[in-house]
Amino acid sequence: MSLTTYAWLVLAFPLAGAVLIGLTFRALPSRVHGWLGTLAILLSFLSALGMLNALDGRQVTSVAWDYANTLGVDAQVSILIDPLSVLMCLVVAGVSTLIHLYSVAYMGGDRGYTRFFALLNFFVFSMLLLVLAGNFLLVIVGWAFVAAASTFLISFWYRRATATAAGLKAFIVQVIGDVGLVLGAFFVFKGTGTLDFLKAFNAVDHSFTVNQPELVAACILLLVGAFAKSAQVPLHTWLPDAMEGPTPVSALIHAATMVTAGVYLIARLHPLFEHAPDAAAVGAIIGCVTLLIAATIGLVVTDLKRVIAYSTMSQIGYMIMAVSSAAYAAGMFHLMTHAFFKALLFMAAGSVISAMGGVQDLNKMGGFRKAMPFTFGCMVIGGLALSGIPPFSGFFSKDEILSLEFERGGWHAILGVAGYLGAFLTAIYTFRMIFRAFMGPMSPEASELAHGHLYHAPEPTNPATGEVEDTDVGFPGPEHHIAERAAPMKVAMGALALLAIVGGFLQVPGVSSELHHFLEPTFHDSTYYASLEPSTSSEWIGLVIGAVIGLSGIGVAWTIWGKGGTAAVYQARLGALHKFFVNKWYFDEAFDVLLVRPAAWLGRFASTTFERLFVNGLLVGGSSGLVRALSAAVRGVQSGYLRYYAALLLIGLTGLSAYFLISA
């Protein structure tokens, strides 16, 4: 089969899976749907492997059909196949396959099992569409599909008020991003006259001067889209709330799909950003700010999944910073390794939450190390990779980003320093989470599990509010599943653990640079890609510094939480700062004061004062009153007296005649 056939198959399988599962939800037993969904994504992944095999360093555009060709707009349904999109397809489809496999067991007791897999397949299809899109139009379609699919999945337990609210919040932020992306695409189209990626990239040099305001505006609008998808400050507030969804959804959103879309977009549109360095600088700085803010919040959050959520935000900050600083291969490398270890961390967290009977609060956990050895091992591997400890994958990818920041020089070096600070915080909060959940004295749930019985709450409650729920459709199911007792979960986590360990060897300074060479054809027009190459010795110095920082972070975490201790002393000493971090830098509150309340006030003003006085009073009442007054005047003339009409006629005629006589 040819390269393009493989590419269309990559898209076709998940879509077919979603449709098939959706249509056969009564015809087949729900167990089948889980395997069907997994099979669809697996086939998609195999097609992506076929793409990799047939690619041969080319950039190929394949057009399915012309959607519309009018007024100079050529809207095609076309896909662009090049090393970048193939890499993304492999990561997305590969990690999604494992997440599907995990969900087969993890969601086993849920009444919405079939719906879950239909939506999950649709989510993967949307992401693959976004990744493979060959023009701005199709990328916008994929962008919006991903937003919709994520909302459905975050609100999967739709009878939970907190889950539906979180889904709405995600959707609203996504729409802000959509607007940015669409407007940015319009600007690019206005300048280059084409929607096609490759044509636009070729035209950008002579359509725009460097840092031309129109292009900078376009790139910043595109960045707004990327920030909303990738949860960068200030459009990040949806991401922690998205933890309301089932754990596999969190893994899917955070590892394989959705949040990486912003990173991919910047890498894909690199000719535009290199032509507008001012916009790229905005991206790099925002990425750096995000990685620090998220890391500080991660230090104090007590919800297990939210700690990982903030760490995602922080790691995506690294990637955005990298691709905005022209360290494309490093950014994509980190994206890939992050997908492995973040999916692994979420799966392990899901297993722990199951063991806790749905509770996510770190304060109530402890001592699971003995009871859940496999989960503990996976969590530690994921944590070591996330903290950048050699030889795990995150070690190589994170430090490559930072060494390239130093190589860029100038103010980028400050970003590099901030990156190391972020790495230190990352190691602390990651191992704080692990130590608090797995070390220390055993919680009742852990000792129950150690005695061979999986804890189930006497009555199901919402972990966020404590409200009592049932286990019918729209709420989590009655059974929980832990990795130790469910083979599919174990296989998925084992595979990811392996990838999290070895994934970094794709690109070891001085030894291998597979990814860099692989991505070369996509970035052949970049001015930095080939030249921005730190010397092997300086990279190794960076690696050593990174390792020391990571280890010292873990050391700090061990001294505080390692033996079941708490950080109460530090919380008391740094009370104000702790409160600031616990309240997530008051972003939600600031939005509430700056946007939500003025909007609500405006709405109230419109409904009470404006509607009542202006619309009802002046417009509706005014016009009807005017007509009524005029008609009353006219009615007065219609007396019905024939002689009165005759008199009026005479007077009128006399007046007219008199006027003409006098004027003549």
Next chain:
Amino acid sequence: MGIHWYLVVSALIFCIGAGGVLTRRNPLVILLCLELMLNAANLALVAFARAHGDMGGQIFALLVMVVAACEVAVGLGLVVAIYRRRLPIDVDDLRELQG
């Protein structure tokens, strides 16, 4: 003899007719007064035609007579209809079209 006297007579007849239309309440009398007004106009038309030596005025007078005949036919028909319906023969009482 100038045209003036014809015009004066015409104006007098017109005013008498108009006064009758405005003051009388019997529809028959109003129709008679209308005829007076039309004929006053006819007189003025014929007088002007003679004065200017233009036959157009005479032709117009003939047209007015035709119109007057039609109007009388319609008007008398209305009066007969009013009578047959035993409605008051008084234009002030017939004011159902009041707005």
